[in-house]
Amino acid sequence: MKKFKTIVFDIDGTLTRSKLPLDEEIAKLLSLLIEKYQLAIISGAGFEQFKWQILDHLPNGSKLENLYLLPTDGTVFCRYNGDWQCQADPAMSPEDKTHIAQAFENIFEESGLEKPKKLYGELVEDRGAQLNFSALGQDAPIELKEKWDPDNKNRELIIKILKNYxxxxxxxxxxxxxxxxxxxxxxxxxxxKKLMKLTNFSKDDILYVGDKFSEGGNDAPVLALGIEYKEVKGPEETKKVILELLT
Ligand SMILES: [Mg+2]
Incomplete structure (x- = not known):
C-alpha cells in the first residue's frame, strides 16, 4: 500500500454498525494506528455522538493529540489539547429548519412508501448546521433499521421528491x-478541505475510508477532491484495512 500520513474514517457503516459504539477490537486497532498516523474522523453526526460511539471506547493512553474530529461534516472541528476543543460554524437559520421540517411532513404519503407503524424518537434531528432525517426515528433498533433500506432505494426516492421542495x-x-x-x-x-486548511495535510497524504461512495452517498463528495479512498462494507472490512496499514 502507498505510504499515507493521515487516515480519515467515516463512522456509521465504517468504524461501527449504524449508531452503535466501537467494538473492542476496532478500538484497540485504532489506538495502535494512532501511534503511526494522524487520524481524522468525519461524520454527519454531532460531537455527542462521536463521544459515545468512539471516544468513550478508545483505550486509556491513546494518543489523542493525533486525532482530529469533524462532527456534522466538519461544520464542527475538534482537536485534543488536554481536553477536546471544538470550533463550530454558525447553525442553520430557524427559517431554514422550519422549511425543511415542512418538506418532510408528508414524505411517506408523497413517496408511496409505507409509513412506519412506530416512530422511535424524533423523525428529524437538529444538528446545528445539519438536519438529520431518520425514517424510523433517531432511536430505532438497529435490527429494524438494517431491514428498512438495505439498497438505498427508499432514500433515493425520498431525495428525488425533496429536491423539488x-x-x-x-x-x-x-x-x-x-x-x-x-x-x-x-x-x-x-x-x-477544512481539515487540510487547519492542519498541514496535503491531499496526497490522506487515505479516506468510508462505506457510501455510490451516487447520493454521503462519502461520494470526497471523490471530487481526488483523495485516495477505500470503500468498505462495514467494520469487519475496516479492521482489515487498519491491519494492512499497521504492517
Ligand atoms: Mg457511513
Whole structure:
C-alpha cells in the first residue's frame, strides 16, 4: 500500500454498525494506528455522538493529540489539547429548519412508501448546521433499521421528491435510514478541505475510508477532491484495512 500520513474514517457503516459504539477490537486497532498516523474522523453526526460511539471506547493512553474530529461534516472541528476543543460554524437559520421540517411532513404519503407503524424518537434531528432525517426515528433498533433500506432505494426516492421542495440545500444518504440535509456545499468534501486548511495535510497524504461512495452517498463528495479512498462494507472490512496499514 502507498505510504499515507493521515487516515480519515467515516463512522456509521465504517468504524461501527449504524449508531452503535466501537467494538473492542476496532478500538484497540485504532489506538495502535494512532501511534503511526494522524487520524481524522468525519461524520454527519454531532460531537455527542462521536463521544459515545468512539471516544468513550478508545483505550486509556491513546494518543489523542493525533486525532482530529469533524462532527456534522466538519461544520464542527475538534482537536485534543488536554481536553477536546471544538470550533463550530454558525447553525442553520430557524427559517431554514422550519422549511425543511415542512418538506418532510408528508414524505411517506408523497413517496408511496409505507409509513412506519412506530416512530422511535424524533423523525428529524437538529444538528446545528445539519438536519438529520431518520425514517424510523433517531432511536430505532438497529435490527429494524438494517431491514428498512438495505439498497438505498427508499432514500433515493425520498431525495428525488425533496429536491423539488428544497432548492439551495444538499441531501445525502447516511447511516442506515438517514438523510442528511445541509445548505448546499456542506458535505464531507467541505470538512476535508477544512481539515487540510487547519492542519498541514496535503491531499496526497490522506487515505479516506468510508462505506457510501455510490451516487447520493454521503462519502461520494470526497471523490471530487481526488483523495485516495477505500470503500468498505462495514467494520469487519475496516479492521482489515487498519491491519494492512499497521504492517
Ligand atoms: Mg457511513
Amino acid at each position: 428544497l432548492p439551495g440545500f444538499s441531501m445525502r444518504i447516511g447511516g442506515t435510514t438517514s438523510i442528511e440535509i445541509t445548505r448546499s456545499g456542506i458535505d464531507k468534501s467541505y470538512g476535508l
